Amino acid sequence: MTATTPAGTGLAGVPLSVTPLSRKDFTSDQEVRWCPGCGDYAVLATFQGLMPTLGIRRENTVIVSGIGCSSRFPYYVDSYGMHSIHGRAPAIATGVAMTRPDLAVWVVTGDGDALSIGGNHLIHALRRNVNITIMLFNNRIYGLTKGQYSPTSEQGKVTKSTPAGSVDRPFNPLSLALGAEATFVARTVDSHRAHLTEVLTAAISHRGASIVEIYQNCPIFNDGAFDALKGADGGLIPLRHGEPITFGPDGSRGVVRGPDGTLRIADVAEVGLGNVLVHDAHADDPGTAFALSRLTDTEALHTSPIGILRDVERPTYDDLARAQLTVHEDPEERLAGLQAMITGGDTWTV
Amino acid sequence: MTATTPAGTGLAGVPLSVTPLSRKDFTSDQEVRWCPGCGDYAVLATFQGLMPTLGIRRENTVIVSGIGCSSRFPYYVDSYGMHSIHGRAPAIATGVAMTRPDLAVWVVTGDGDALSIGGNHLIHALRRNVNITIMLFNNRIYGLTKGQYSPTSEQGKVTKSTPAGSVDRPFNPLSLALGAEATFVARTVDSHRAHLTEVLTAAISHRGASIVEIYQNCPIFNDGAFDALKGADGGLIPLRHGEPITFGPDGSRGVVRGPDGTLRIADVAEVGLGNVLVHDAHADDPGTAFALSRLTDTEALHTSPIGILRDVERPTYDDLARAQLTVHEDPEERLAGLQAMITGGDTWTV
Amino acid sequence: MTTVTTVDHVVIRFAGDSGDGMQLTGDRFTHDTAAAGNDFSTLPNFPAEIRAPQGTVAGVSSFQLHFADFDIRTPGDRPDVLVAMNPAALKANLGDLPRGGLIIADTADFTPRNLAKVGYASDPLTDGSLADYQVHALDLSGQATAAVASLGLGRKDAARTKNMYALGLLDWLYHRPVEGTISFLEKKFATAPQVRDANIAALKAGYAFGETTEVFANRYKVAPAPAPAGTYRQVSGNRALAYGLMAGAAKAGLQLFLGAYPITPASDVLHHLAAAKDAGVLTFQAEDEIAAVGAALGASFAGQLGVTATSGPGLALKMETIGLAVMLELPLVICDIQRAGPATGMPTKTEQADLTQALFGRHGEAPLPVIAAQSPGDCFAAAYEAVKIAIDYRTPVILLSDGYLANGAEPWPVPDLAALPPIDPAFATGPNRPDGGFWPYLRDDKLARAWAVPGTPGLEHRIGGIEKADGTGAVSYDPANHEFMVNLRKQKVDNIQAVVPPVEVDDPSGRARVLVLGWGSTYGPISAAARRVRTAGRRVATAHLRHLNPLPANLGEVLRAYDRVIVPEMNLGQLAMVLRSTYLVDVQSYSRVRGLPISLSELAADLVALIDEEDAE
Amino acid sequence: MTTVTTVDHVVIRFAGDSGDGMQLTGDRFTHDTAAAGNDFSTLPNFPAEIRAPQGTVAGVSSFQLHFADFDIRTPGDRPDVLVAMNPAALKANLGDLPRGGLIIADTADFTPRNLAKVGYASDPLTDGSLADYQVHALDLSGQATAAVASLGLGRKDAARTKNMYALGLLDWLYHRPVEGTISFLEKKFATAPQVRDANIAALKAGYAFGETTEVFANRYKVAPAPAPAGTYRQVSGNRALAYGLMAGAAKAGLQLFLGAYPITPASDVLHHLAAAKDAGVLTFQAEDEIAAVGAALGASFAGQLGVTATSGPGLALKMETIGLAVMLELPLVICDIQRAGPATGMPTKTEQADLTQALFGRHGEAPLPVIAAQSPGDCFAAAYEAVKIAIDYRTPVILLSDGYLANGAEPWPVPDLAALPPIDPAFATGPNRPDGGFWPYLRDDKLARAWAVPGTPGLEHRIGGIEKADGTGAVSYDPANHEFMVNLRKQKVDNIQAVVPPVEVDDPSGRARVLVLGWGSTYGPISAAARRVRTAGRRVATAHLRHLNPLPANLGEVLRAYDRVIVPEMNLGQLAMVLRSTYLVDVQSYSRVRGLPISLSELAADLVALIDEEDAE
Ligand SMILES: Cc1ncc(C[n+]2csc(CCOP(=O)(O)OP(=O)(O)O)c2C)c(N)n1
Ligand SMILES: Cc1ncc(C[n+]2csc(CCOP(=O)(O)OP(=O)(O)O)c2C)c(N)n1
Ligand code: SF4
Ligand code: SF4
Ligand SMILES: [Mg+2]
Numbered sequence A, B: 001m002t003a004t005t006p007a008g009t010g011l012a013g014v015p016l017s018v019t020p021l022s023r024k025d026f027t028s029d030q031e032v033r034w035c036p037g038c039g040d041y042a043v044l045a046t047f048q049g050l051m052p053t054l055g056i057r058r059e060n061t062v063i064v065s066g067i068g069c070s071s072r073f074p075y076y077v078d079s080y081g082m083h084s085i086h087g088r089a090p091a092i093a094t095g096v097a098m099t100r101p102d103l104a105v106w107v108v109t110g111d112g113d114a115l116s117i118g119g120n121h122l123i124h125a126l127r128r129n130v131n132i133t134i135m136l137f138n139n140r141i142y143g144l145t146k147g148q149y150s151p152t153s154e155q156g157k158v159t160k161s162t163p164a165g166s167v168d169r170p171f172n173p174l175s176l177a178l179g180a181e182a183t184f185v186a187r188t189v190d191s192h193r194a195h196l197t198e199v200l201t202a203a204i205s206h207r208g209a210s211i212v213e214i215y216q217n218c219p220i221f222n223d224g225a226f227d228a229l230k231g232a233d234g235g236l237i238p239l240r241h242g243e244p245i246t247f248g249p250d251g252s253r254g255v256v257r258g259p260d261g262t263l264r265i266a267d268v269a270e271v272g273l274g275n276v277l278v279h280d281a282h283a284d285d286p287g288t289a290f291a292l293s294r295l296t297d298t299e300a301l302h303t304s305p306i307g308i309l310r311d312v313e314r315p316t317y318d319d320l321a322r323a324q325l326t327v328h329e330d331p332e333e334r335l336a337g338l339q340a341m342i343t344g345g346d347t348w349t350v
Numbered sequence C, D: 001m002t003t004v005t006t007v008d009h010v011v012i013r014f015a016g017d018s019g020d021g022m023q024l025t026g027d028r029f030t031h032d033t034a035a036a037g038n039d040f041s042t043l044p045n046f047p048a049e050i051r052a053p054q055g056t057v058a059g060v061s062s063f064q065l066h067f068a069d070f071d072i073r074t075p076g077d078r079p080d081v082l083v084a085m086n087p088a089a090l091k092a093n094l095g096d097l098p099r100g101g102l103i104i105a106d107t108a109d110f111t112p113r114n115l116a117k118v119g120y121a122s123d124p125l126t127d128g129s130l131a132d133y134q135v136h137a138l139d140l141s142g143q144a145t146a147a148v149a150s151l152g153l154g155r156k157d158a159a160r161t162k163n164m165y166a167l168g169l170l171d172w173l174y175h176r177p178v179e180g181t182i183s184f185l186e187k188k189f190a191t192a193p194q195v196r197d198a199n200i201a202a203l204k205a206g207y208a209f210g211e212t213t214e215v216f217a218n219r220y221k222v223a224p225a226p227a228p229a230g231t232y233r234q235v236s237g238n239r240a241l242a243y244g245l246m247a248g249a250a251k252a253g254l255q256l257f258l259g260a261y262p263i264t265p266a267s268d269v270l271h272h273l274a275a276a277k278d279a280g281v282l283t284f285q286a287e288d289e290i291a292a293v294g295a296a297l298g299a300s301f302a303g304q305l306g307v308t309a310t311s312g313p314g315l316a317l318k319m320e321t322i323g324l325a326v327m328l329e330l331p332l333v334i335c336d337i338q339r340a341g342p343a344t345g346m347p348t349k350t351e352q353a354d355l356t357q358a359l360f361g362r363h364g365e366a367p368l369p370v371i372a373a374q375s376p377g378d379c380f381a382a383a384y385e386a387v388k389i390a391i392d393y394r395t396p397v398i399l400l401s402d403g404y405l406a407n408g409a410e411p412w413p414v415p416d417l418a419a420l421p422p423i424d425p426a427f428a429t430g431p432n433r434p435d436g437g438f439w440p441y442l443r444d445d446k447l448a449r450a451w452a453v454p455g456t457p458g459l460e461h462r463i464g465g466i467e468k469a470d471g472t473g474a475v476s477y478d479p480a481n482h483e484f485m486v487n488l489r490k491q492k493v494d495n496i497q498a499v500v501p502p503v504e505v506d507d508p509s510g511r512a513r514v515l516v517l518g519w520g521s522t523y524g525p526i527s528a529a530a531r532r533v534r535t536a537g538r539r540v541a542t543a544h545l546r547h548l549n550p551l552p553a554n555l556g557e558v559l560r561a562y563d564r565v566i567v568p569e570m571n572l573g574q575l576a577m578v579l580r581s582t583y584l585v586d587v588q589s590y591s592r593v594r595g596l597p598i599s600l601s602e603l604a605a606d607l608v609a610l611i612d613e614e615d616a617e
């Protein structure tokens, strides 16, 4: 028997590496081919840095991606990987996770891949709570096909396919995930290495489907989409379980709940720190997480919570499905059982 | 110019009938072929009863359905209709609604059709806020293919495809819709004719995408799925805008908001009517509507809100898209404009 | 006294309202027939609606059974006996009954209202219009109700046993043992003793009614059919297919993973495999067909056996992913249980019109092996072979069955799993390069690539849908490499011809000038028609294809050996098109697209005419 | 003094890093060439990555232009002139340059680091390895930077004008007018005057450099090509296709509705139509390809012209819905801009391997017309014809183009919309039954059904994907009706042959024994190769198909008239398969699957060999 991480965690069942691994072990020999300055580089580097810290065997890591700039990710990580087709990675990863509890299964996808063509697979994977970890690179644009608007682009977006401005309201990916019964919902930013590391580590450690939206800058087709957020006026609202939700210069702003139940942003000095909402990532009811997700602007981004909005335990689809099976380790026994089954109870002999 | 209903409403642009119509006008010559006792009959009858009250021309009504028992609906209504393919009705209806603002466009779909294979089209139609009205017949089962579990079946459901019980948690269709930015979200019940009429009328009057979940009994494969709700202990929670949310015998139970923002059910006598949540269907923030949607059990149904959870105004995709166009009514002018366009500015003459 | 006549074969059709339990009755009669040792073949026929309006023609459900003392190939074109439980059933089926045929009708339902519903002005059972038939108008419902009266069931439940009563009567008429059905009922209704007892009582009463009254002057015997020694069971196509997949996975030592989305007539494959959890089979009811095949491909990537099962509309949706599987060169079995198309078509009816979709329905050059089953029991062997080819050659395989095979049943010699050819996934376990590296697209002599499974240390690699460099599998946009790879993928599939047995011609005379070539479920009608043609003194050769791609190596030679080649298909000539193109032989399509198996008598008659014409030349 | 040489044709390839603006340079040179009155043909070639790593071979972007004083058919196989902006561009393209070819290289980027990056041990510009070529190593970047120095741009921005400098030089070298480009730059950079002025200055400086220095001993003239009188513009295939769709809708008086999901190389069809809001075109960027075609079908049901545009993987996804359109018998145009497959394949490369998918990729018998465009400008006519057939016959039509046509450009005589054949949607406006009823599946003599649009009083009806009863269109499970309808749908499509012009053979000698038959974008290479073959004194006949289904009525006769029929295709012989099967003629496939247009010189050489062989027989 090989050592694995504790039962109940996302990596339970995945064998541990006997020798310590380094970032280099997770770097493939493929030349990285994103545009200079692309946010994908930072995420890749962070990922390659965090993988060795998980302690699992490199060969038991699988990355499944769809199609898009970000979906080239698996080529650059020296593990098992599949660069599949547009939108289908969550479905393919479901088959991997169901049949192989000894693998750590990552999904890499983009805002078009996951939310446009792949929307259905995404919401069903979340609903089922399959033990996979989804990194959704949201650059609010179609990068690979050279700059059409995406389901996360702000209304009015002028692109090649919407020269007069897009007219549809974008998805809020985390609201959608929460509406789809997701058990682990988080957001982070390409350039915040420590935060990215922390959130991704929590996501892979969660047993069940985890979705992590990563704000990712596309300098070519949507440069600066997240600049207003990163600015000094502190539009990013960091969430930490058990702590009051404050942000901005010296934590001067905070999230408070209004009498109508909605969340809004207030001056901490005005409302008093005691009235600031204390974040509970583990609340069974997704209502507050949903309300938090609504603090993100759907149009040009000024404020947005980052961190883990929701992290609750629920049995996973794949664990439950496997638990219903009788698996015969002995091939002879397996064949004998099958022989009995196909023979059935209602035979005659000639 | 023909008369139409007022601008801004769902039927604005649809010509009014000059003569009053009756239920018979909306009854086709096709023999209805659902099983005896199927809840679909009641919905059909209600629909045929309410259509004449809308005042619009019969010929300007289009019903697009997918595949499933309920999707046979269009055959039975004497209007224009399309019985399309599995899961695609919202997409097809989008093409109808975009090109023809003078039509009232209904979508008929089932829990499998809309939420399993058709999930992506559904959430995108809602997000875009296309001016269509979706009737989702939720019998929590696949009827037409003879009784497999659906994405709304309760966990543990024993069916032909899940003989050991299903292991996935169902969607809450209204939570999903709210997560997908829906502007009109409601629920009603096949057998409650008056309620059904009221909700469907409100839905078609809403300009934008309306989704109405209809609890529909399938006596053959999932009989009594909604019985506990309809029982005397009053598990249905009727929502009326501007009124406190009470239900049960003599309105003895009510919905109150806890300090953590979540909604729960309480004895009105205990908490006082003044503390019962007053329903605001028009709240811009979907948070409370989402919280209300969570009052529905995901497993065996005991309590569930019915009525309009959310009804907010937002420009529709189709109106905005059409507003960007210059439509040339005069064919000569149109051809001349096109001739100029294809000639372009950079020609040479031989 | 009743006389006993021995006949060599009988075709019975049970017909009634959807709620009358005709499928169950037919199924039980089939079991009882199996127990009697006859060969048999069945054809269930349901309405498209779950419960079409009662008493209407559209709501009629029927089950046809052909049984004989020799080996038969089809469920029969026209019944000898029609059991009609109501006027609609009579109306819907009478046209198929030859003059002189036997009608057993339940009079209980022949009320003026029910007659009017289907357009009978008067009662055909009494108005003389059935004079050309042997009519037995019996109050089956009433007699059944009386028989179970003592058991305290409600009127409605009591009347429901009429199907068992009818079954009992037919069992008596054809000397079938009833024990099997009794023990079946005991199990089925174990938790509802009253219902159990009533059904058993009705069954026995029906049998006794035949025995004690003299309503039937004739009783029939059909001797057991000679069959190779062995253990037999009854099996439907979808069940056999599920078993074949399981056998393949088990022999390969892989877990069987089925990703599926319900669709008629493929859903039973999901149902049978979902019921095989004891055998370690993992089934996944996906959100749609694309997810179903995607998850199956994921399972194959993970080193298990990924399978998906669907019908035409679902196959269309899966094609993009199947194209990816072609590029990834991973094993994958795609079962297409064909139904009548296009679009939604006639979901409960059979057809063979997905062949060209299976062969050509992908973008780019994406060749893959296609194989077809020829009878319900043969679905086992076909599925097993599909698994073996998929694993041996690292390729998606499309396995074609159809609605007729799926629901039809026949006696089936239970295969001995130990005797099946071995299947070896032959996973890569170490480096395959002199320099100690691993190239996932290095190939064996069959051209199958190395298959390294996640979890194998040192063989980490990435695959994907972009064109791959030969050998390394890295992304490549090199023009020459692309051409090389396109040809190589085709060559790999063509290489499978090495394991495709030569097509065998059946020509007892050795001198036939006309060859009838079929594929898939036309096997039954073709071989039965050929028998009839030969009985009629004509010479005809037949041959049947399991492999549609690649075709058997000797096929061209075979086709050229005949003056005329006829290809009967339930489509507009899809195989014919392929053969014409491949061999430049002027094969003629014999096309019947009716949602039904090709009629053996029509085919036989047409063949006789055609052979005579050929001989006259 | 510079001598001026007159040549009849020139092939120039501009190559540089993705960021060097080679596509723009090529495009502008094309415009300048158009203004000079030459015939031309272009071939852009981009890397698959948005911005592949700078200075690498994978990151090279190129643009090839062929221009001449006669009508040409291809962008040329091999360049006469290679403009290489960096070592990677030289490395990637040198192999295509014939010995003696002209190289203009920007020395600025030939640094040791950049040389090393692509594996040059020493500088090829100076180490003598290019002795067989005419090399002009110039510091284009430095000269451009100097030319714009006075304008106050930063170093980087100044260096970026090197492409305009190069363009100016080439314009001088080939006597192209620069005014068009100047006014283009004025418009493009209207809001950035500094950049505008710098680019214009660089362009003029490049021109002046040629004029004033004596670096180039030769300057070339290419006389204008004779062309029929008319107004011409430059057009790419995707633009022409978009215009053809718009023209069709306008002539039919319908709104054009495009449902599309972006995919290379089809996205530009969406872009062009999205930019046509002034013309009332409604575009819908759908969530996926299925929704795109579904919405288009909805628009058609609503009485407008539904269109969708995609490439192979998207076509695969749309097939189920297209099958529904076959059953609904509604107009619908599906444009497939083919790219190299299977799976993701090589998205930026061209191929013709979706033909069999287009013809056969649906479940059930679901025939539909398939037509193909043969040149960039011809995409207009092909699209217009697709619209007309779709409306006239109430049928989905698949229109095939490919990546080469999509992005390639040629001079295009602007069509006169008034002169195009009329298109009449001929909506049903009243009852079509003697009893005053309306049957949606009553047909005209072409077999096109009645099309009644929502909003028409009294014609309310329902249609759907279940098999329909002849005439009424009601749901029908009748076996005979199904067979009738399956055949009728096929017959309707076959009837289109009536409007398919006979295929025309081009055989100047009238005595050729070898026929070369093509379809789609092989038109250029085939006709150019034939010209070369004839120049080489051989006889060859050519013919080209616009209609792949139904095929022209005279095609069989034409094929049988030749000893040998060769079918060049950028696939493994898909049309060849169809022809062999349809006509039983032993046509030979000439297959090149490299993601590139077929090489005209390779084809010409192969044809000469083959004709000589044939003649020797
Ligand atoms: C079936 C199919 N449809 C369309 C495409 C074209 N396509 C490739 S990636 C992409 C969208 C990319 O956007 P996103 O997922 O946001 O990824 P990004 O490139 O921005 O990282 C599209 C439309 C495809 N490859 N396959
Ligand atoms: C592409 C495709 N996949 C599968 C099917 C089979 N199918 C028809 S209806 C249906 C589900 C029906 O369930 P639901 O939508 O809940 O409708 P209900 O019958 O319960 O009203 C399925 C799986 C199909 N017709 N087409
Ligand atoms: S296009 Fe944008 S997302 Fe794609 S690689 Fe370039 S910078 Fe990154
Ligand atoms: S199966 Fe259920 S849902 Fe379908 S028609 Fe019958 S009762 Fe209604
Ligand atoms: Mg993106």
Ligand SMILES: [Mg+2]
Binding pocket: B068, B110, B111, B112, B137, B138, B139, B140, B141, B142, B143, B150
């Ligand atoms: Mg349902």
